Amino acid sequence: MYKVNLMPAGAQFEVAAHQTLLQGALSAGIPFPNRCQIGACATCLCRLIEGDVHYHLEPMLTEQEKEHGWIFACQAIPSSDLVVSFEESDDY
Ligand code: FES
Incomplete structure (x- = not known):
């Protein structure tokens, strides 16, 4: 299990070792933006701050x-x- 902030x-949730970040969020009841779930639509795009x-x-x-x-x-x-963020970085 890994912790995600x-x-x-x-919000905080845990992701089992074999799960994707999105699967972990959804099974924790977090309304994480997503559509295709196969890496095609970019709805779930977010930024990795740490880890x-x-x-x-x-x-x-x-x-x-x-x-x-x-x-x-x-x-x-x-x-x-x-640590994951939906915000863009200042220098982007
Ligand atoms: S939900 Fe991840 S790319 Fe579509």
């Missing part, structure tokens, strides 16, 4: 987007405790 609302995630299938993100921490919650599997 969702900013700016400050690490990995993917079974790398989503299509530009180098710049990766640098700014954008991840696909429906595809990202936590590798550590995370």
